[in-house]
Each structure stands twice: as C-alpha cells, then as structure tokens.
Amino acid sequence: MRKREDYGYVLDIIPPELAAYKLPARIRREFPRDSTYAHVLGEDRFTLLEVTLKPGVKVEVGERVYIGVGQRDKVDKIVRRIKFEDLQPPAREALAQLVRQIVQSQEQKYVDWFNKAGPLTLKMHSLELLQGIGKKKVQEILAERRKKPFESYEDIRKRVGVDPVELLVGRIMAEIQGKDPYYIFVAPPPSEAT
Template sequence: MYKKNLKKEDIAIVIAYLPGGDVTRNIREPVVYAVGKEYFTLLILTLKPSVTVNLFEELYIGDQQRPKVRSILRRISIDDLPEIARPNLEKVIKDIIKNNESKYVNFFNTAGSINIKIHSLELLPNIGKIIVQRIIEERQKKPFESFKDIEERVKGIGDVQELIYKRILLELTGKEKIKIFTL
C-alpha cells in the first residue's frame, strides 16, 4: 500500500566513495556509502557517468532531478558498512547533532511517555527514571535552550551530545525496536 507521508531522506552525506566499485558486493561501478542528513539512513548509492564526489559532500537524493546520484541501490545496516566508512560515520553523525542542536534540545523539552512504564527519555543510554524526573522538573521551570543548559541544570546527565550519538548508533544496529532519531 502506498503511503503518502512516508518519511525519507532528501540529502545524504558521503562517508565512503569507492570509484572502482565494491567487489565485496559485486558492484562494478563507482559506489558511494552515505548517511541521510535527517534520519541517519545508511545507503549505497551509484553515481551518474563521469561524476565524482568528495568525502563528506552532501548529495541530493530526493524525488526531484538528482545532479550526481544515478540510483539508490538500497538501505543498509551499520554492519554492512565498509571499514573505511565507520570513522567517517561517527564524524558525520556528531556534526549533524552539533549543527542541529535546537532539534535535539527540543526533544528534551517535549519528549513524553511511550507507555505507563517507560518514558522516551529513558531510551537514551544511562538515563534512568531519576534523571528523567530531573529533566521533567527542570523543563517545567523553563525550557532548555542548549546542550550546555541541559548539562548544567540536570545533575548526573553527562555529555548530552554523546548520549544522542550513542542512541543513534544503537538504533542503526537494528537491535532497537523503538526508534526516536532514525527510521
């Protein structure tokens, strides 16, 4: 069944470019491993003829005419990434989090319960019911304005960017049933 409001990526960031293809996947044309800028979707892309790309370049992959990308071969899991892409994935995810701080701060300001037993904030690594209660109490006093604001006002929370990064990695492994930052 066709879904009208299906969430998908429009921009993907290059984390590995293999101009000779990927023999491990039997791909004999230039191939790009990329991560989506909005939902961290991991993808294998092929390029149009005579096109080259740079590491960390943003590529348009939406529904309109794509200047560089010929096709999206498929979604992949983090385990399917070539070794050369893994450190680049970490850099890209951390950059996306940093550059979209207000989006993630808003998550802390608006996150609610998933059911009567678990709050969505508890899905972040090392966040238990006590820290969730501190977050809720502090955001009721005044909404959080930055990662630093959260870290200063919520005792014991630690590095907020790192918590988000670790949660995204957990979701990308495919082992998490509930997704809060990925598709």
C-alpha cells in the same frame, strides 16, 4: 514524519573495480559495470543508503550530497537501503563522526526533542533510552523543563548535568546498529537483507 531523505553524507566510495567484490551479485547485474557506488548517511532520519554516482562525478567522504526527489547533481540513483553490517570498516569509522556533526548542526531539533520527549510505555520514558539516564535523572529533566523549556545544549548541560550531544550520538549509533527495538531518531533498518 518524513519518509524520504533530502540530503545525506558520503560514508564510503566504492569504485567500479571494487564493486564486483563488495556488492551483492543481484545489485551488480542491475547497474552498469562502470558505475561508482557510494554509501550515504541520510541527514534527517540517519537512513543508510547505497547509491550510484553520475558518470565523471567525484565526491569525498563526509561530503553533503542531495539525494532527494528530482534532479540530483552528483547522485544518479538510489540503489537500496542498507544495514550497518553492510558498511566497510572505514565507513563505520566515518559514521560516528558524521552523526556527531549532524547532531551538532541541528541543535534546535534535538533540544526540542528534550523539551517534548514523552513516555514510551506506562513504565518507560523515551529519555530512558539515552544511555546512563535512569528514572531519577528523567524526573530531574522533566522537572527542569516544566520550570522553563531548554534553550540549547549548553542549557541542558548546566541545568541537568548531562552532555546531550554525547547522549544523542550514543543513542543514534545504537539505533543505526540495531541494538534496540525502539527507533526514535533513526529510520528502522530494512526488514529483509538485501
């Protein structure tokens, strides 16, 4: 499993004049006063990050930016990992839409998860982490995928009567918000508050 994100989506832009109010003093001291900050959602593991933008660069909420190792065109530095609670209300609103966009754009990755998901414990299957999926529905999903692996979201809908995109978005949002001790799709939040 990869630890670093290569791409992310801009959730919020914090101009220099607002950084003094929205960011912890420790962070403000480490970066130039004229830095523009952004909160970004990682594309692969839904990592929440705070970054600084390169001087003079403009980005928009929802824009996909390179945040990986090496030369970046818009992001200057990754400042820190953040938690859901660190996001401002507009960023929280954009979050669900961007999670849905990522899940829809990476259909094969998540269909493969439905085909390969296994038990978490002797008594609990990872499919049960999806809201509304109980033991009976898990058995139905497992029986269907034994007959033939799922090929698409539509295939899952037709064969087991669930909306996989809704289930996945709900689960990913719960993990981002730290509502459950299990992390299947999301990088666990940083252990200490920053």
